[in-house]
Amino acid sequence: MLQNNQLEIRHISPEVRQLIKMYADVNNCTQSEMLERIILEWDAQQSESERPPGDEDE
Structure with missing residues (x-):
């Protein structure tokens, strides 16, 4: 399971x-x-929470 920056379960x-x-x-x-x-x-949840600037709720 070790490829580039992927986690290994042993860590x-x-x-x-x-x-x-x-x-x-x-x-x-x-x-x-x-x-x-x-x-x-x-990763999907983090992407959803990172909205572009100017798209804030008022």
Whole structure:
């Protein structure tokens, strides 16, 4: 899973790894796939929250 700046699951704290494992089991996927889903969702949420200047709510 190491490519460029991607995270490796071994660099994540044991508590978070356990949560990823539990989520992976529930979603019937591997821990690496679950981590990738989490990262993609996080990136999507960050992109949505970064609006261009001048588009602020009044």
